[in-house]
Amino acid sequence: MTQRTMIQAITNALDLELERDPDVLVFGEDVGKNGGVFRATDGLQDKHGQKRVFDTPLAESGILGLANGLALQGFRPVAEIQFFGFVFEAMDQLIGQAARMRYRSHGRFHVPLVVRSPFGGGVKTPEMHSDSLEGLFAQSPGLRVVIPSNPYDAKGLLISAIRNNDPVLFLEHMKLYRSMRMEVPDNAYTVTLDQAKVVREGKDMTVIAYGAMVYTALQAADEMAKTKGVQAEVIDLRSLSPIDTDTLVASIKKTHRAMVVQEAQRSAGVAAEVIAQINEHAIYYLEGPVLRITPPDTVYPFAMIEEEWIPDTARVVHGLEQTLSL
Amino acid sequence: MSAVLEQTQWVPFKQVLNSEGRVVDPDLMPSLSQDQVRELMKRMVTLRVLDQRAVRSTRQGRLGFYAPVAGQEASMIGSEYATRKEDFILPGYRDIPQCLYHGWPLEQWMLWSRGHQQGMEIPPEVNFLVPQIIIGAQYVQTSGMALAFKLRGEKRVAITYTGDGGTSQGDFYEGINFAGAFHLPAVFLVQNNQFAISVPVNLQTAAETLAQKAIAAGIPGIQVDGNDVLAVYAVTKQAVDRARNGDGPTLIETLTFRFGPHTMSGDDPTRYRSKELVNEWEQKDPLVRLRKFLTIQGLWSDEEEEQVMETVKAEFTEAMKKADSAPKMTVSSLIDSMFEQLPQALQRQRAEFARQEA
Ligand SMILES: Cc1ncc(C[n+]2csc(CCOP(=O)(O)OP(=O)(O)O)c2C)c(N)n1
Numbered sequence: 026m027t028q029r030t031m032i033q034a035i036t037n038a039l040d041l042e043l044e045r046d047p048d049v050l051v052f053g054e055d056v057g058k059n060g061g062v063f064r065a066t067d068g069l070q071d072k073h074g075q076k077r078v079f080d081t082p083l084a085e086s087g088i089l090g091l092a093n094g095l096a097l098q099g100f101r102p103v104a105e106i107q108f109f110g111f112v113f114e115a116m117d118q119l120i121g122q123a124a125r126m127r128y129r130s131h132g133r134f135h136v137p138l139v140v141r142s143p144f145g146g147g148v149k150t151p152e153m154h155s156d157s158l159e160g161l162f163a164q165s166p167g168l169r170v171v172i173p174s175n176p177y178d179a180k181g182l183l184i185s186a187i188r189n190n191d192p193v194l195f196l197e198h199m200k201l202y203r204s205m206r207m208e209v210p211d212n213a214y215t216v217t218l219d220q221a222k223v224v225r226e227g228k229d230m231t232v233i234a235y236g237a238m239v240y241t242a243l244q245a246a247d248e249m250a251k252t253k254g255v256q257a258e259v260i261d262l263r264s265l266s267p268i269d270t271d272t273l274v275a276s277i278k279k280t281h282r283a284m285v286v287q288e289a290q291r292s293a294g295v296a297a298e299v300i301a302q303i304n305e306h307a308i309y310y311l312e313g314p315v316l317r318i319t320p321p322d323t324v325y326p327f328a329m330i331e332e333e334w335i336p337d338t339a340r341v342v343h344g345l346e347q348t349l350s351l
Numbered sequence: 352m353s354a355v356l357e358q359t360q361w362v363p364f365k366q367v368l369n370s371e372g373r374v375v376d377p378d379l380m381p382s383l384s385q386d387q388v389r390e391l392m393k394r395m396v397t398l399r400v401l402d403q404r405a406v407r408s409t410r411q412g413r414l415g416f417y418a419p420v421a422g423q424e425a426s427m428i429g430s431e432y433a434t435r436k437e438d439f440i441l442p443g444y445r446d447i448p449q450c451l452y453h454g455w456p457l458e459q460w461m462l463w464s465r466g467h468q469q470g471m472e473i474p475p476e477v478n479f480l481v482p483q484i485i486i487g488a489q490y491v492q493t494s495g496m497a498l499a500f501k502l503r504g505e506k507r508v509a510i511t512y513t514g515d516g517g518t519s520q521g522d523f524y525e526g527i528n529f530a531g532a533f534h535l536p537a538v539f540l541v542q543n544n545q546f547a548i549s550v551p552v553n554l555q556t557a558a559e560t561l562a563q564k565a566i567a568a569g570i571p572g573i574q575v576d577g578n579d580v581l582a583v584y585a586v587t588k589q590a591v592d593r594a595r596n597g598d599g600p601t602l603i604e605t606l607t608f609r610f611g612p613h614t615m616s617g618d619d620p621t622r623y624r625s626k627e628l629v630n631e632w633e634q635k636d637p638l639v640r641l642r643k644f645l646t647i648q649g650l651w652s653d654e655e656e657e658q659v660m661e662t663v664k665a666e667f668t669e670a671m672k673k674a675d676s677a678p679k680m681t682v683s684s685l686i687d688s689m690f691e692q693l694p695q696a697l698q699r700q701r702a703e704f705a706r707q708e709a
Contacts, residue, residue: 050502076502082532087491087525094495094509097480098439100502102495117522121485122492128688129481131472135691167689190691219694267694302696 029209032202034176035065035141038183039103041213043073049187050095051078053088053105062107063143063202085111089118089140096136097126101187109144109196110153123192124167138192139183145198145237146288146335149328155199156325157236157287160294162194163266169193169218170266174239176207178263181216189218198236221269223276227256230282230348233273233299235262238286238336245341257345265295273299274307281312284348286341291319313351318344361563362572362604367581370635372643381585385650391432391580392645395424395638396656397663398448402611404667405464409615413671415465418445419611422578425637426542426605428452429583433591434510439496440479441489441511444614445542449512450479457670462677468685469677486517490526490539497535497600508594510538510587516547518561527568527602536594538587539602542577544609545632549623565602577605578637581644608632681708 029037042049051066051073057080060067070078081088085106092102106112112119123136146155163170171186171193173179179197186193224239225246234242239261246257258276262268277283283303285296296317303315318336326334369375383391402421408414420427423445431449434440440453447460454477462470463481471481483489489511496509517523518541530537541561545552558564565572571593575586583605590601610633612618620629645651682704686697693701 082525082529084521084525084528086522087494087529090488090491090522090526091495091498091529094492094497095499096495097492098496098499098503100499117485117488118491122488127690128468128685129471131468131688133471133473133475134480169694267696270696 026208027211028206029176030203030206031173031176031179031197032063032065034180034209035183035197036067036069037209038180038187038213039066039069040072042103042184042187043069043077045213046101048099049077049101049103051103051105052081052091054081054083054107056080056105061105063199065105065141065197085114086118089115089123092138092140093118093122093126093136096123096138097134101137103139103141103187106140106142108150108154109142109158110156112142112158119192119194120162120165120168124165127191128167135190136192137190139186139195140192141183141195141197143197143199143202145200146325146331147200147237149331152327155331157289159196159265160289163295163298165266167191168266169264170196171218171264172196172198172236173263174198174201174236174261175205176209178216178222180209181214182218182263184213185215185218188215193218196236200237219264219267219269221260221262221264221272223258223272224261225257225259227258227280229255229257229280230284230345231258231260231273231276231280232284232286232341232345233260233262234286235265235295236288238288241336241338241341242286244338245345248338248342249345255345255349262295262299268299268302270302270306273303274310277303277307278310281310282348283311283315284344285315285317286336286344287317287319288335289319290322290324291317292322313348316344316348361560361566362574364574364576365582365586366576366579367585368579368640368644370640372640372647376582379582379585381581381588383584388581388641389645389650391428391584392641392651393659394428394432394452395580395641396659398424398428399638400660400663401448401667404664406611406615408671414461416444416614416616417464418614419609420445420448422608422610422632422637423542423544424448425580425583425641426577426607429580430510430540430587430603430605433584433587434508437478438508438510438591441493441496441509442479442482443486443489443512443514443517444482444484445514446482446512450482453477453479455479457666458673461670461674465674467677468680468688487513487520487522487526489513490517490520491522491529493537493539494526494529494533494535497530497537497594498533500536501533506595508536508538508591510540510591512540512542514547515541515543515545515552515555515561516550517541518564519555524564524568527565527570527600530600531568531570534599536597537600538590538594539600540587541602541604542607543604544607546609546613546623548613548618551623560604562602562604568602570600570602572602572604574604574606577607578635578640580637580641607637608635683708
């Protein structure tokens with residue numbers, strides 16, 4: 026066991042998988058000598074060599090195209106998109122190619138690819154660095170979308186993603202990279218993909234969140250307990266595609282009320298999908314409508330207004346009160 | 352466009368046979384046996400007939416998607432002939448012949464054309480990717496494949512195809528640039544058939560040749576008479592050998608022309624091509640040229656050609672029968688091909704369809 030930040034847990038996961046499996050390759054812009062702009066790949070090139078951990082030319086479609094070609098020949102590429110806003114350059118290689126290859130070849134080919142990328146607000150970046158775009162990918166068939174919220178999950182989910190034989194989009198919230206330390210086992214371990222996790226037990230209502238919003242939801246739940254004696258259950262989705270409906274339904278059977286908190290702009294996203302699934306599978310257990318607390322339908326804002334844009338504890342508490350009263 | 356058939360200042364232009372079937376560049380004449388050259392002729396004749404049958408079958412509704420290849424036989428046959436079975440082809444939608452000669456069973460191509468998933472189950476020992484629909488996407492994937500061969504120390508080559516329109520894509524440049532930067536065993540082929548659907552090359556780029564785009568990527572670029580199968584073979588063979596020997600990638604532009612429509616899905620080439628231009632290119636028919644070359648030497652006869660034509664017709668009919676007997680596709684099998692381990696939600700959706708299909 027070692028105390029690790031999320032970024033250290035990620036580096037550790039990459040290190041162990043590079044060690045374990047010679048087919049694992051790590052590449053992207055500045056990931057070699059520089060160890061990545063966030064140091065996610067710090068020291069990995071020195072340790073594993075330039076054939077395993079390397080810099081690429083500055084072209085995102087080229088990077089994911091390279092990854093696809095390698096994966097089709099049996100490698101397990103872990104490609105980095107330096108900031109997730111740059112993924113638009115590579116949409117085809119991810120959604121149009123990687124995610125369709127198994128289907129397209131009727132199983133002859135598959136793409137065991139992991140795309141890692143930092144995203145998320147609250148760290149005052151220039152434009153196109155912070156947007157929450159996971160909804161675009163969660164809607165894409167053939168692709169898994171994972172967002173860890175803590176160092177332990179980050180390591181275990183990343184290892185699972187690397188070992189999985191289908192493409193996984195692994196999004197790392199920048200604000201969580203160094204915001205906490207946690208005991209993380211030194212050995213390689215996996216956290217099962219496709220599963221949500223109850224991170225706070227409660228009997229009065231269910232709050233569903235992911236990424237940095239897990240902590241906002243937890244704070245709001247604590248406040249509700251203190252001020253109102255209401256015990257909210259908080260679920261960290263972890264997997265945005267597929268969504269672990271069973272865990273959500275089990276919780277709602279107990280609490281009969283639910284709300285979703287999402288950092289992404291409001292419409293047609295993960296929160297909408299979660300609510301639709303609750304509607305399909307748990308409507309008879311509900312005593313009121315399922316609300317979502319989200320930013321408005323705008324692009325991710327310039328730095329001066331981001332604190333107001335992202336849902337904060339007060340907004341989530343307000344949402345919880347509403348959910349209880351309806 | 353005939354002006355480009357002269358040496359340009361940017362890249363070399365290569366030709367072995369002139370349109371009379373006479374050798375103009377003995378140095379480039381590939382060291383092929385007489386039987387091998389006859390084999391190239393057989394394949395081009397086969398392809399011409401196959402194309403006619405395919406066009407007819409789409410009109411009859413017996414095939415689905417088809418992009419005609421008549422006129423481009425030399426580019427397709429000559430370049431594929433320069434590869435080995437272990438080399439990997441990343442084709443576009445028109446590059447069916449290269450896949451067939453690389454080992455795709457005829458009936459599977461037919462199923463692919465109809466949109467039947469079984470067509471995409473390329474046999475495990477056959478090395479090509481399902482033809483790419485997204486123009487340019489295969490170029491960046493080629494670099495990945497080639498890097499895989501290089502990392503594993505395998506003496507294999509990744510070869511990819513696009514058209515003149517494809518060279519305008521970002522992926523085209525990213526692909527050749529990555530291959531240059533990593534010094535990869537890759538061959539990038541552009542079949543310049545003068546039009547991207549209806550848009551002529553001169554609206555595609557101000558570049559005098561497409562091959563010179565290699566210069567920006569720091570890799571060799573070469574232009575070749577794409578209707579001269581011996582030249583296409585020779586130039587591709589050199590590029591493939593270079594790649595195999597660890598000497599890096601090459602970009603090849605073949606100058607050619609498609610005689611037919613863009614695809615069989617309603618394209619009318621008279622809207623964008625003059626009769627004169629089509630006539631001009633018909634004078635450069637790749638089959639006529641090699642036939643002349645072989646006939647001069649007494650290596651080819653009408654009877655032989657007749658025989659080749661009969662053989663392919665029979666094969667086509669036979670393959671169509673096999674394709675017709677493929678089982679009906681099911682939605683549940685489609686769902687199965689999305690993931691190795693089906694997520695819970697998809698399992699539920701699958702169960703629903705499986706129930707209906709039972
Ligand atoms: C990314 C993308 N854009 C547009 C199309 C539609 N489209 C299909 S073929 C084609 C023309 C391609 O021309 P070219 O690259 O010259 O190849 P050719 O068809 O002549 O062999 C177009 C525009 C496509 N398939 N993919």
